[in-house]
Amino acid sequence: MTEKEAMRMLGDTTLCTPLGQAAFVGIKAIKEIQQYRAIGTVEECREAMERQK
Numbered sequence: 001m002t003e004k005e006a007m008r009m010l011g012d013t014t015l016c017t018p019l020g021q022a023a024f025v026g027i028k029a030i031k032e033i034q035q036y037r038a039i040g041t042v043e044e045c046r047e048a049m050e051r052q053k
Helices: 003-011 018-039 042-052
Strands: none
Touching (some): 003 018
């Protein structure tokens, strides 16, 4: 299952139930992971910082 498929599946759940609230947290976590992946790995960030010095 891809991240987009998971977000679509979780997004179909209503937020007024405990499962819906868990889905909201799951979607938020997936979006955060996507942002971190866009930035790069820790090693890539460190290398970039070293190149800037």
